[in-house]
Amino acid sequence: MHSLLPLNNQSCVVSVLLPLPLNKEYHYNANPMLELNRGDLVEVPFSRRRLLGVVLSLSNETHAELKRLRWVIRRFDLLRLPKNLIDLVEWTASWTLAPRGSVLRMVLSTPSAFDSPKSILFYALASQENRICPKRLTNARRRVLSVFNDCIVIDHKNLLRKAVVGSRVIKSMVESGILDCSSAIQYPIFEPPDITGEWEILNTEQQKAVKILSSRINANRFSVTAVEGIKGSGKTEVYFRAIAETLAAGKQVLVLLPEIVFSSEWLERFTDRFAVKPAVWHSALQVRVRRDTWRAVAKGSVRVLFGARSALFLPFNELGLIVVDEEHESYYKQDVGVVYHARDMAVVRARLEGIPIILVSTTLSLETVENVRQGRYTSIHLAAFCSDINKPEVALIDLRKYSLDRGNFLSQPLIQAMQNTLDKGEQSMLFINRRGYAPLTLCNNCGHRLKCSKCTAWLVMHQMLNQLICHYCGLSTSLPKCCPLCNIRDSFIFSGPGVERLAEEMLLRFPDVKFQIASSDTVKGPNSTAELVRSMQSKEINVVISTQSIFKGYNFPFLTLVGVVDADLGLTGCDPRACERTYQLLHQVVGHVGGASRPAKILVQTLAPENPVMQAIASGDRESFLRFEINQRKAFGMPPYGKLAAIVISSLNLKQVDEVAQLIAKAMPRLNGVIILGPIPAPIAVIRCYHRRRFIVRADRKVNIQKVLRDWLAAIRPKSSVRIKVDVDPYNFM
Numbered sequence: 001m002h003s004l005l006p007l008n009n010q011s012c013v014v015s016v017l018l019p020l021p022l023n024k025e026y027h028y029n030a031n032p033m034l035e036l037n038r039g040d041l042v043e044v045p046f047s048r049r050r051l052l053g054v055v056l057s058l059s060n061e062t063h064a065e066l067k068r069l070r071w072v073i074r075r076f077d078l079l080r081l082p083k084n085l086i087d088l089v090e091w092t093a094s095w096t097l098a099p100r101g102s103v104l105r106m107v108l109s110t111p112s113a114f115d116s117p118k119s120i121l122f123y124a125l126a127s128q129e130n131r132i133c134p135k136r137l138t139n140a141r142r143r144v145l146s147v148f149n150d151c152i153v154i155d156h157k158n159l160l161r162k163a164v165v166g167s168r169v170i171k172s173m174v175e176s177g178i179l180d181c182s183s184a185i186q187y188p189i190f191e192p193p194d195i196t197g198e199w200e201i202l203n204t205e206q207q208k209a210v211k212i213l214s215s216r217i218n219a220n221r222f223s224v225t226a227v228e229g230i231k232g233s234g235k236t237e238v239y240f241r242a243i244a245e246t247l248a249a250g251k252q253v254l255v256l257l258p259e260i261v262f263s264s265e266w267l268e269r270f271t272d273r274f275a276v277k278p279a280v281w282h283s284a285l286q287v288r289v290r291r292d293t294w295r296a297v298a299k300g301s302v303r304v305l306f307g308a309r310s311a312l313f314l315p316f317n318e319l320g321l322i323v324v325d326e327e328h329e330s331y332y333k334q335d336v337g338v339v340y341h342a343r344d345m346a347v348v349r350a351r352l353e354g355i356p357i358i359l360v361s362t363t364l365s366l367e368t369v370e371n372v373r374q375g376r377y378t379s380i381h382l383a384a385f386c387s388d389i390n391k392p393e394v395a396l397i398d399l400r401k402y403s404l405d406r407g408n409f410l411s412q413p414l415i416q417a418m419q420n421t422l423d424k425g426e427q428s429m430l431f432i433n434r435r436g437y438a439p440l441t442l443c444n445n446c447g448h449r450l451k452c453s454k455c456t457a458w459l460v461m462h463q464m465l466n467q468l469i470c471h472y473c474g475l476s477t478s479l480p481k482c483c484p485l486c487n488i489r490d491s492f493i494f495s496g497p498g499v500e501r502l503a504e505e506m507l508l509r510f511p512d513v514k515f516q517i518a519s520s521d522t523v524k525g526p527n528s529t530a531e532l533v534r535s536m537q538s539k540e541i542n543v544v545i546s547t548q549s550i551f552k553g554y555n556f557p558f559l560t561l562v563g564v565v566d567a568d569l570g571l572t573g574c575d576p577r578a579c580e581r582t583y584q585l586l587h588q589v590v591g592h593v594g595g596a597s598r599p600a601k602i603l604v605q606t607l608a609p610e611n612p613v614m615q616a617i618a619s620g621d622r623e624s625f626l627r628f629e630i631n632q633r634k635a636f637g638m639p640p641y642g643k644l645a646a647i648v649i650s651s652l653n654l655k656q657v658d659e660v661a662q663l664i665a666k667a668m669p670r671l672n673g674v675i676i677l678g679p680i681p682a683p684i685a686v687i688r689c690y691h692r693r694r695f696i697v698r699a700d701r702k703v704n705i706q707k708v709l710r711d712w713l714a715a716i717r718p719k720s721s722v723r724i725k726v727d728v729d730p731y732n733f734m
């Protein structure tokens, strides 16, 4: 650590960015002895606090306000932020319109990483000539000495454990000269991956793919390669080779994955291949592991890291390759805080670093497909190993042909198929993206619907918890005895299906079936996911009723029937990616069921079998789906053929939110190629008592939408009680 006292009254001025929701940087005086540079982490006074910040620039010129500037307190010697990472902070801020300080906050998300690492005490026997031989040894001291029969040096904790003594015994032995004591910093060990192991034999397609990726890595400059292939096409094996090649060149590798994957046996594949567990980075990490991993990435002792989206902002110094697996997942869009898309920013980081990036998916996103078509990205398509014989059969069930009783959601063909599957001793999955029992609860007498008191959202009945729950704010309440409007007792009925209601209906048909519900209410965290997978694989359950795709990384060899209960659910609403998501989900299901010897069947219940999405799913024709989807998006100027942005204004105070919305409306620009809709109440007009007003901006591709938004909102300075959230390229339309 350096002193803060300046010599000879000399000083320099540095600008420091602070991890606060502010765009501006602050100037400080710094002692030249600190030898500050761009990227240095410093502690500075700010208001009445001390904050960690990063030096952006420095100048030796005398600053007009030099005398009034406060002083940098100290520099953290441990590490400096890499230049490319600071550039990424600036880039992300300018792209998302988030304050630079907010983006920096994501980089400095682990403040404990900057504390000086704690040193650990080590003990050894004092050398023979110095050692004082005590006349009499207590049993405790004898046990301590016997530990050194097996080792020369041992750390404090292990010595206590092995000798079964207290700290005082050790201390007294040091004082009486029997033991020598020293202290040292112990860094956690991240074993380097072993790249010399044996590799699987590749098929011709894989070999070609590996060759292309290899040339990208050797070119040692920015490039984007998209790799598409369904499960069984061996795409993971292909990018593992690219990882090995990058490691051999002495570079670090970052692999981004959706958060849900971290529980899976999928990471074990890496361990099988590289003989070590990969370093990981996700929200469930313990503070200590987070701190150690952050430091180890910066120090370079982590060579490969598998991370959730926030890993993009880790301080790699020798990054040589980025892989984004499941690049189509909307998980990569962060919706709170800095609203950014991790896949897109990963491409930016690769460009800033001048390195290759690989985007991997079972079904590439339309954005990536379009970039390939325009020649900006190259693509590799891997076909499946297995022949078409084992491809699951997909059939649409036209719900209009079957009159389902009120409160029933399973059609006759689906029930029959479940019966056949049970008879064969195989497993079924029912899929519906709705948690709880029923999405709507209403009074049978007056029609009153039960609504959340804090949001404009219906309360969802959860029978298992015997609670009505708001899925937007989490409010939970019991079902009232009487209707609050007409006061009639026990008058409530439920409308629409949820996973619990499907379970109820299924049990009426198949009373002996063993089943489990898989939703965020019942499957929480890695352990319960692993437990569900185990009970599926060991055939302890016959049916799983699921709200989400739990397919990634798992094999369910006995799962031979999937019933999609309401395929139309994803197609409604104003989200331009709704069709694509439905297609991706169903396509993924197709790729993951059944095994080599058991043909699988997928039944899709729909009210609109003529819909091109449904047709494409049934025929398995990806090209025709893409044609349809591209035409749709082009016709409406939707991404990636046009640009979208959303502005959401929210406040607890209804009057203030409307005032600010009107202020923004008045400043609305009139520009060629830009259409602005709003302000209107957002579809969920109130969440957690916050009133929400929304603008949607649609612009032609050539328009710099960030500049439009920045110019437009520059003069708007709302009170702190009103929030303005800007979302460039929104994925959330609620």
Ligand SMILES: [Zn+2]
Pocket (backbone or CB within 6 Å): 443, 444, 445, 446, 447, 448, 483, 484, 485, 486, 487, 488, 491
């Ligand atoms: Zn009523």
Ligand SMILES: [Zn+2]
Pocket (backbone or CB within 6 Å): 452, 453, 454, 455, 457, 470, 471, 472, 473, 474, 475, 687, 688
């Ligand atoms: Zn609510």
